[in-house]
Amino acid sequence: MRRFGTLASIFFLTALGQAEETEPQLAKRWPFTPVTAMTPPEVTNTNWVSNPIDAFILSKLEARGIEPAPLAKRRALVRRLYFDLLGVPPEQAVADAFVNARSPLAYGRLVDQLLNDPRYGERWGRYWLDLARYADTAGYEGDPDTPHAWRYRDYVIDSLNRDKPYDLFIREQIAGDEFNEIMGAGELPGMDAERTVALTFLRLAPFTEPRGDRTRHELLSEMTSTVSSVFLGLTMGCAQCHDHKYDAIPIDDFYRMQAFFSTVQIQPPLRGDGFQIGGPMPARFYRAHEEALINDKRARLQQQ
Template identity: 40%
Template structure:
């Protein structure tokens, strides 16, 4: 019989061997026919859960630990019995893959049991999963240098190392740094001259306000988010609409929660006249597409969303519970189901204002009755199909 392994010594190495060499093979070659989602798993054997692996199937226990020659699993993958060959249909494993199964059985066929719980317990206490707390502002010796609480943290660290803050930059250096940082472009000679000549106390604040109001601000900082979203202008003829949406969101100072919500579910929001927000869905519909493999496309979307919004590699749980983070495979496929039930329309929505309102109104007057006829036809076809199945 198989057993759940404790997290120590050789068993820990055996569990690592299982996760690295055995579980990926089970996921790629066996889960399709032997999984908990099937109405009836073939041979009564479930291989996508620890319970299923421990129990075995209709033919009995899957493994005799320590003895490959007496194990049904090894007998099946070796193709030595015409009545027991797995995977079927000529998809025989390679010699190296069969050898991995044999090694695993000789090791005692360890499975992640207690070890998984320990990893998850450690993950729950990891600093990155703790609520954000407001720390106490440290006390510093040179209070005159501190202009904000952030300065106090910086100065406290410097003082603890016996260091002093750098001298203030001159005005030419300051405007150059600020302009490059905020809009990614150098200041013009006229802007530098005007700032140097401005002796007012809020001279630098006025420079910052001007830069933040520049359309180049969104172009400069929106690029970082476009990298998170795996944006590419070559993705589709209308990919630019998502790029423009992101730039506009930065320039309009769109609240972060609205920014995320529009990219995840703009089509479910009451947008009113703000139809341009629908372009935010390019966060989901852009990225890589895999022809004839919707699962890989969805996996890429899960990866983009969870890395971008949670800083977690959730896609690792596609084949096995995450080794380090508290993300079980069942959560991955629950999220997979959400994306699988969300389909991009064949005809993209109109985002902008038509340059000829009269012509557009005429178009709508002709389009609406045709659309109604089409919808009625589809509903009738679906009803007839349901009647036939019933």
């Protein structure tokens, strides 16, 4: 944990350390200003406030003489919960049961029920997959299939459904191959299937035909740009070719950050490979629950 925190700090400081702007200029850029605690403002209608966020909203409404909207009706509320957490409407019987429920705990219980629904990970996992550039094909004119990409998709969905801690989720995707050492367990034989699949985050990118060192450079640049935008909120990709036009990121800093990934060993990608770090993934490489599903499927097929 300490090593990862140090690495993240170095990433951030590297992105800013060589900036040519002065401190007053940097201070005007709100993403670089320290986060400070905010005291909720005083409001008149204190009965409307159920949490500190409400106070900030209500203070703006009161300043403009606007009355808050009335509370949503229960049928509208259950529909909002379903669409927000699962992306689908509730069944009629479920909506009716919630509308007619008298328990003050009904809302909280419904939220817990939806968070435990497998569709929750499918609904919200797609936003992370967008950040990770996930696709089932490699893009460009050939657009070859990436037959093992689904493993990473399922890894993301499973991580959300299992409520995996966010810091662990990050470590697995950036440094899954170094995970044993990061966690202080020393060097252990073999690679954990879960974390090998997680490393697909670094490898997901549009891909053309292998072109030797040029392909390696493109993949390393893609890793650098994606890690910076997803985890630092900085679009460093512009600095790959020139100093950034809007952010305080010179081209030198792009390649300083890329150096963190320069030791990654990438076998030449081939059409149809799993697009994993280290080259093609064997067809029998499964995580524990995936192997159980495959074995069950095989057993049922053999009985037919």
